[in-house]
Amino acid sequence: MTAYEAWDLAQSAYGNSLATYAIFLSITSGYLVTAYLVGRELTTTQFRLLTTFFLVVAAILIWSMSAYAYYGNEYSLLGRALVEAAITEHVPVWSVTHVRSWLPEFLALINSLTIFGSIFFMWNVRRPKRTGGN
Numbered sequence: 203m204t205a206y207e208a209w210d211l212a213q214s215a216y217g218n219s220l221a222t223y224a225i226f227l228s229i230t231s232g233y234l235v236t237a238y239l240v241g242r243e244l245t246t247t248q249f250r251l252l253t254t255f256f257l258v259v260a261a262i263l264i265w266s267m268s269a270y271a272y273y274g275n276e277y278s279l280l281g282r283a284l285v286e287a288a289i290t291e292h293v294p295v296w297s298v299t300h301v302r303s304w305l306p307e308f309l310a311l312i313n314s315l316t317i318f319g320s321i322f323f324m325w326n327v328r329r330p331k332r333t334g335g336n
């Protein structure tokens with residue numbers, strides 16, 4: 203594999219990660235709009251089905267997004283190692299040039315917080331605070 207091919211795979215993986223993020227935002231937006239517009243009128247069964255569907259799909263998307271970002275990072279590092287090997291005429295040692303990126307874990311954390319925030323919003327819409335009065 204050449205460095206170009208490794209970097210091309212890295213860019214494809216990063217692109218897939220961004221596309222998956224767009225789908226994640228669409229699913230989350232749909233859940234939030236549903237919560238805002240009809241959250242109070244949903245039956246308990248409808249609420250559970252909707253929330254379960256949201257959680258399953260969002261978890262799959264977060265896993266996919268993190269995996270794509272991870273492999274994008276790995277292919278990028280492989281491309282760097284291949285270029286260094288071509289310049290120095292040494293056999294590439296991947297572990298020597300391996301620099302850890304925390305992008306996949308950061309994406310998973312931020313998107314997990316988004317999921318919990320969305321569920322908290324739905325919970326608040328379904329159980330509004332009672333104000334004083336009769």
